[in-house]
Structure formats: structure tokens, C-alpha cells
Amino acid sequence: MTLVKVYVTYKKSILDPQGEAVKKAVHGMGFNDVQDIRMGKYFEITVDGDSPTVKEDIEKICDDLLANPNMETYRYEFVQSEEV
Amino acid sequence: MTLVKVYVTYKKSILDPQGEAVKKAVHGMGFNDVQDIRMGKYFEITVDGDSPTVKEDIEKICDDLLANPNMETYRYEFVQSEEV
Secondary structure, three states, X not given: OEEEEEEEEEOOOOOOHHHXXXXXXXXXXXXXXXXXXXXXXXXXXXXXXXXXXXXXXXXXXXXXXXXXXXXXXXXXXXXXXXOO | OEEEEEEEEEOOOOOOXXXXXXXXXXXXXXXXXXXXXXXXXXXXXXXXXXXXXXXXXXXXXXXXXXXXXXXXXXXXXXXEOOOO
């Protein structure tokens, strides 16, 4: 069993309206030390077995489904785990 | 400058309908090795300066704004960085 953590974020050049809204709310709470907030999506994908193509599979899933390559970028990490 | 990465996910006991939908789509793409997908939110928070209360501030922001404590749980990590 393999756990893959995928992080999808807007590219740096793309305005992140949700992050801006959260930042305004945080400033409204009085936390003016907060300079910037960017919001993204986070996926925990559990993959069965030890498929030799798991890396390619994850990249294909990210490219075709989880991230919009025009506006978003992603990174992923593998977490081998018995308990998952 | 401190970068804080916050991950908000549904509690294990809570059904994650977005994750279920993504899983179905992934299976539809033919990746049947994928056993489970859970979806969450990801925040990159840039905090100015070295406030001694930054840990408390982040927890307050998470509790009151970013996560719904009834259904969601969160974790965070600090990334000290010059380049941020």
C-alpha cells in the first residue's frame, strides 16, 4: 500500500482570489503580521500494491484530472506506510 | 519571514464526497489500483517577522477560519525561508 500526497496550487503568476479573501478575513481578525495566503488543493491518494508505473500513473492523474495545467502546478510525495 | 503550510482534511469518520467523485473519475480513466482518494485544502501562509506568538496565531486562524472543527482536522508545519 502506498500513500501519495498531492499538492495543487495556482502558479505564482496567477491571482488567487480565495487566498486573497482568506487574507482579508485574517487581517479582519487582527493578525496583521500575515503577509500573504495562497490556497490550494490537497489530495491523499492510496494506491494498492506496488505497481511499477505508479509514478507515471500519478502524473497522468494530476495532469488530466487534478490540476489545470494552464493555471495550476502540482507536486507530490510518496509515503510508504503499513498502517494506511 | 516564515512560511507556514497548513493542511485541512476531513476527519476519518466523515464522508468525503469530493474525494469519492475524484476516485470514480480516476477509476473511469482505468487506474483501478487507486483504492482511496481524500481531498482537502492546502494553505501557504507567509508571516512577517518573528512574532513570538506565531504558533498560537496560526492555531487561532485554523480553529476560527480555515477548518470547521466539527468535521475537519488540520496540521501545519513551519518552513523558515529566506527566499519567500
